Amino acid sequence: MSRSRRAPLRARHPARGFTLTELAVVLAIVGLLLGSMMLTFSAQVEQRNLAETQRRLDQAKELLLAFTVVRGRLPCPATTTSNGDESFSSGNATSGGTCTLTTHNGFLPAAAIGFSPVDSAGYALDAWNNRIRYAVSLATPVNSQTPRICRPVNDTTAPVVPHFTQRDNLRANGLDCSPSDLVVCTEAQAGTSCAAGQSATNQNTVVAVVLSTGKNGALGLAGANETENTDGDAVFVYRPPDPSSASGGEYDDLTAWIPVGLLYGRLTAAGVLP
Ligand SMILES: [Ca+2]
Numbered sequence: 001m002s003r004s005r006r007a008p009l010r011a012r013h014p015a016r017g018f019t020l021t022e023l024a025v026v027l028a029i030v031g032l033l034l035g036s037m038m039l040t041f042s043a044q045v046e047q048r049n050l051a052e053t054q055r056r057l058d059q060a061k062e063l064l065l066a067f068t069v070v071r072g073r074l075p076c077p078a079t080t081t082s083n084g085d086e087s088f089s090s091g092n093a094t095s096g097g098t099c100t101l102t103t104h105n106g107f108l109p110a111a112a113i114g115f116s117p118v119d120s121a122g123y124a125l126d127a128w129n130n131r132i133r134y135a136v137s138l139a140t141p142v143n144s145q146t147p148r149i150c151r152p153v154n155d156t157t158a159p160v161v162p163h164f165t166q167r168d169n170l171r172a173n174g175l176d177c178s179p180s181d182l183v184v185c186t187e188a189q190a191g192t193s194c195a196a197g198q199s200a201t202n203q204n205t206v207v208a209v210v211l212s213t214g215k216n217g218a219l220g221l222a223g224a225n226e227t228e229n230t231d232g233d234a235v236f237v238y239r240p241p242d243p244s245s246a247s248g249g250e251y252d253d254l255t256a257w258i259p260v261g262l263l264y265g266r267l268t269a270a271g272v273l274p
């Protein structure tokens, strides 16, 4: 037998490992795959959070309407110190009255309407665990006029008796009173109404607003449009999300509202009005 035929198999076909280049290519491919999986997963989580927050805002609207049918009025907003319950400057939980907040930077009164989930202090939460905000029309009627009408919210000549948060007043004024303060626009405004072409709703139709400050909350890289939703005045913004490079700044808030027609429709159907 020749020498070459006796040589061990391993010597004739030496085992060959990965070269550094091959290892680098494999690692790069695995990295790309993991990265794309993480991106997909994170996009799915964000989509779920958005859908869940929208569901919670819809639930908040329904609970507010149900509260109004049962109590004959809308609840006052919760303040930062009311533990997620409504807060009055005069009046009480039974008949309602004048809300503590004279501005529109309150929170959803989760305790009053039975909303969950809430945080340890009792405030309603969105899917990012930020507190859900709530504003209600502060419109008041002019009692001397027949039929009674709502006076503009900045008219200080008539007694300040709220229409929508006071049960007896709402019943007495009936369907004649329209909200005269809250507006929802497609971008931030300098005044108290939407500029031409920037209305998300008609004036005098919004009786309450419920709002999530989105994933970035209210203190992120907020520009003018997000600031408009938390500055306490009666103007709110409803628009699609924007990146931080947008002219109105980053925007990820979710805004929903109750039109006065829907409110009066529910109260009429339930026999609370007229
Ligand atoms: Ca936000």
Ligand SMILES: [Ca+2]
Binding pocket: 227, 228, 229, 230, 231, 232, 233, 234, 235, 236
């Ligand atoms: Ca505002």
